[in-house]
Amino acid sequence: MKVYGTQKLGHVIWHTCQLAHYLKEKILMCDKLELLAPVTLNIVCFRYRAEQADAVNAKIVIALQESGIAAPSTTKINTLLAIRVAIFNHRTTEVHIDAMLDACLRFGKQFSVYTHTEAFMTTELPDYANRPFIGLAPLMASALAGFDLAPLGSLLLERVKTEPKPETLIDIANILFLRGFPELALSIQKEALSQQQLYQPPITEQPIQLRLLVLMSAGDLMANTPLEFLIQHSDIGLTQVYVTETSPLPDTVPEHDVLFVAVAQSDANMALLNSLTNKLANWPKPVLNKPEAISLLARNQVADRLQDAPGLVAPETLRVSKHDLITVHEILTDDDYPLIIRPVDSHAGQGLAKIDSYSALIDYLTTENAEEFYLASFYDYKSADGLYRKYRIVLIAGKPYLCHQAISEQWMIHYLNAGMADNAEKRAEEAASMVAFDQNFCTNTC
Secondary structure, eight states, X not given: OOOOOHHHHHHHHHHHHHHHHHHHHHHHTOTTEEEOSOOOSSEEEEEEOOTTHHHHHHHHHHHHHHHTSOOOEEEEETTEEEEEEEOOOTTOOHHHHXXXXXXXXXXXXXXXXXXXXXXXXXXXXXXXXXXXOOOHHHHHHHHHTTOOOHHHHHHHHHHHHHSOOHHHHHHHHHHHHHHTOHHHHHHXXXXXXXXXXXXXXXXXXXXXXXXXXXXXXXXXXTSBOOHHHHHTTSSEEEEEEEOOSSXXXXXXXXXXXXXXXXXXXXXXXXXXXXXXXXXXXXXXXXXXXXXXXXXXXXXXXXXXXXXXXXXXXXXXXXXXXXXHHHTGGGTOOGGGOOEXXXXXXXXXXXXXXXXXXXXXXXXXXXXOOOSEEEEEEOOOOOOTTSOEEEEEEEEEXXXXXXXXXXXXXXXXXXXGGTTTTTOHHHHHXXXXXXXXXXXXXXXXXX
């Protein structure tokens, strides 16, 4: 037991009370946090503002404890669940308080998404049918929460008969994509884009502080970076402009502060990306995600660029025709297997397979209609605990940021089938990885 003298004890009490008031002031300055009780000594009770706030804040406390950042508890204040921070340690500093608050905000944002999805599963689908434009983000969230979007699609089809607005057609196309009817979805999307290039999804109810113009291509849900999910509920106003071979970027576009190119790399988009490179060369506003950089993101090109990165294993990736794959046995031996193969321009694991022998390769090729494939050596990347971990990282001005971490018992990891939403332990590890990303993952490579 630590024993303090009277003078030193007084100093400890004064110090911890000062930190409590520092924490209170930081909370009052943050619109995402809410102070739930007066601060008189060294105890601060607050919470993260969110839908399903009790559930979100309970998860924040668990994540803080498991990450080792801080060890708050929960309490109830006027029936509201609060994060209770009791400051006793004389070694605690403002740096520790700031780190805890930063983690609260990160965990709160992350768990708000999960809890919102969980809430969907026990409530009814919102009344989207009466909205003039729904947008992709709420439709996909509803689909991921297990709602059947077919009745909503039928209502929108009835509406479009009497009120044929292109926004409604885009919503119908997105519902069809989500329900697994890509060909019909593409035809309806094409009709909408022939009528109108500009769309404004209703992603925010706040006063707009930044006007974002996003360039998009026609195509399925993988054709563009899904910015709607990143900026929904923010103070950013979004205008989408679809550009195609028949509908190039107009000479006059809406007023905006920043332009973002959301067109994803693919063979189908290469001509479009090349034309945008020329069009945006002297654009008067800042351009993010420049098309000339996107053009270099084919799987084989990325593997080539990462070959010499220190501390990184980047298996060489070849782009090979089906014809050449059939004759690959002439240059490969049994030691070259297993291999990873996937069709060019495929995503979300479509056509992705691990091949253990030449006979398995031939069996695979007989079931795939693609004419070109990416081929790479399989690297068994499971951790010591037998689990596989996949980090999705975005680079912004050369600095890496962790988008998410998925943990699975299987080598082929997708966030949605890795059991992340149903496993609090996996989510807590992911949250801790986000907090310590710069110090851990990036220590020697960033």
